[in-house]
Amino acid sequence: MNAANQTIYALSSGSLPAGVAVIRISGSEAMHVVKSLAGSVPAARQATLKTIRTRNGLILDRGLILTFPGPASFTGEDCAEIHIHGGKAVVAALLAELSLFEDCRFAEHGEFSRRALENGKMDLVEVEGLADLISAETEMQRRLAIEHAAGGLSALYEGWADRLTRARALIEAELDFADEDDVPGSVSDLVWSDMERLRSELAEHLAGGDFGEIVRDGLRVVIAGPPNAGKSSLINALAKREVAIVTDIAGTTRDVLHVDLNIDGYAVRLYDTAGLRETEELVEREGIRRALKTVADADLVLSLAEIGQPAQTEFPGFTGRVIKLGTKADLRAGANGAYDLLISSTFGHGLAELHQLIINDLRDRSPSLSLALPSRLRHRTLLKQSLDALSMAVSFDSQGLDIRAEHLRQSANSLGRITGRVDVEDLLDVIFSEFCIGK
Numbered sequence: 156m157n158a159a160n161q162t163i164y165a166l167s168s169g170s171l172p173a174g175v176a177v178i179r180i181s182g183s184e185a186m187h188v189v190k191s192l193a194g195s196v197p198a199a200r201q202a203t204l205k206t207i208r209t210r211n212g213l214i215l216d217r218g219l220i221l222t223f224p225g226p227a228s229f230t231g232e233d234c235a236e237i238h239i240h241g242g243k244a245v246v247a248a249l250l251a252e253l254s255l256f257e258d259c260r261f262a263e264h265g266e267f268s269r270r271a272l273e274n275g276k277m278d279l280v281e282v283e284g285l286a287d288l289i290s291a292e293t294e295m296q297r298r299l300a301i302e303h304a305a306g307g308l309s310a311l312y313e314g315w316a317d318r319l320t321r322a323r324a325l326i327e328a329e330l331d332f333a334d335e336d337d338v339p340g341s342v343s344d345l346v347w348s349d350m351e352r353l354r355s356e357l358a359e360h361l362a363g364g365d366f367g368e369i370v371r372d373g374l375r376v377v378i379a380g381p382p383n384a385g386k387s388s389l390i391n392a393l394a395k396r397e398v399a400i401v402t403d404i405a406g407t408t409r410d411v412l413h414v415d416l417n418i419d420g421y422a423v424r425l426y427d428t429a430g431l432r433e434t435e436e437l438v439e440r441e442g443i444r445r446a447l448k449t450v451a452d453a454d455l456v457l458s459l460a461e462i463g464q465p466a467q468t469e470f471p472g473f474t475g476r477v478i479k480l481g482t483k484a485d486l487r488a489g490a491n492g493a494y495d496l497l498i499s500s501t502f503g504h505g506l507a508e509l510h511q512l513i514i515n516d517l518r519d520r521s522p523s524l525s526l527a528l529p530s531r532l533r534h535r536t537l538l539k540q541s542l543d544a545l546s547m548a549v550s551f552d553s554q555g556l557d558i559r560a561e562h563l564r565q566s567a568n569s570l571g572r573i574t575g576r577v578d579v580e581d582l583l584d585v586i587f588s589e590f591c592i593g594k
């Protein structure tokens with residue numbers, strides 16, 4: 156039997172020890188394995204308490220067994236779950252026992268999901284959404300992931316692909332009858348006005364990808380400014396721990412450091428960087444080079460300056476938003492209009508207001524209340540291809556109908572590749588390698 160047909164098993168629950176551990180089994184041998192371990196196969200989808208024994212009759216543990224005969228299972232194959240006590244030795248003993256069954260082996264990364272995809276239980280966007288759901292750490296990441304995992308986005312793409320395909324069919328029908336004089340032009344007009352509408356829907360959706368990626372990967376906020384402005388003190392104050400070294404020596408920070416924060420349910424990755432100044436010192440220069448590169452890749456820059464000093468507003472290669480922060484406000488009284496906000500990391504002043512500025516920035520970026528947004532480069536690339544093909548189809552009146560129909564076909568194909576309806580075999584290894592074992 157080749158590897159793809161073998162029955163697979165893995166620990167699907169989290170790290171051990173734990174109260175309960177769940178071992179999942181999928182494949183044609185699943186029911187045979189359950190019968191051998193538990194003496195009989197419990198009724199489908201009913202948790203049943205069983206004594207689990209080795210093939211020599213020794214008791215391994217007692218636990219719940221659930222069976223899901225295919226195709227009504229996660230993978231579409233015969234599946235079983237064994238819920239045992241989550242002790243390391245208990246789980247090791249059961250996994251060792253499972254390895255003795257013929258045509259059974261330990262699952263690879265994401266192999267359960269891969270089988271679900273191959274058996275048509277999920278499409279590619281749903282599979283990616285599931286991976287994101289499992290790794291979601293903030294509420295907004297969870298909400299975005301569930302849109303993908305639960306099929307919201309797939310339905311949108313399939314609806315659009317169907318619309319493109321129907322339009323192409325109508326255009327091709329018109330081509331077939333082109334010799335006959337009595338074909339009304341109005342069908343074609345209706346098709347093209349609908350395609351024009353679809354083009355703006357697609358463009359709007361694609362534009363939401365910036366925000367989708369920010370929700371999924373986190374907003375990149377970079378702290379920048381001259382040496383001793385208090386950059387490292389700020390990252391420490393926001394992280395509530397000593398992430399970075401703070402001294403009164405200018406040029407303390409050299410490497411780029413970061414912490415992940417959860418601000419109002421959004422993932423925010425905050426970077427501390429080397430102080431920006433002219434210097435001949437080799438290590439510091441390298442630090443500054445890295446700082447500027449990090450700034451260029453930022454979504455939002457916090458430009459720090461000690462109160463009284465001007466805050467830098469322009470950074471090479473960065474066109475996004477800059478928030479000017481006057482630091483060490485405790486040293487001098489009185490606000491100065493040159494800053495967006497005055498803070499004191501030492502005393503915690505202004506930090507709540509800074510949180511609010513970051514939240515406002517995120518809200519400004521959000522295209523809509525819905526999180527049915529593309530969130531990966533893969534989605535964006537294919538959406539862009541789909542949009543480009545559709546734009547070609549609608550915007551050149553002079554080209555032949557057959558060419559325009561071909562553009563419609565290409566546009567639908569690109570959408571089909573997002574959900575995996577159209578050839579994606581080469582992509583699968585990359586996508587599933589992100590998964591943990593047991594998913």
Ligand SMILES: Nc1nc2c(ncn2[C@@H]2O[C@H](COP(=O)(O)OP(=O)(O)OP(=O)(O)O)[C@@H](O)[C@H]2O)c(=O)[nH]1
Binds near residue numbers: 383385403431483
């Ligand atoms: N009074 C006061 N001092 C501060 C405050 N924030 C930082 N400092 C002091 O300013 C000095 C420099 O702080 P750092 O956080 O190391 O500054 P930096 O911008 O990271 O400096 P480099 O890494 O050298 O670029 C330290 O002595 C801090 O204790 C503040 O809010 N109030």
Ligand SMILES: [K+]
Binds near residue numbers: 383408
């Ligand atoms: K310093």
Ligand SMILES: [Mg+2]
Binds near residue numbers: 401427428
């Ligand atoms: Mg520093």
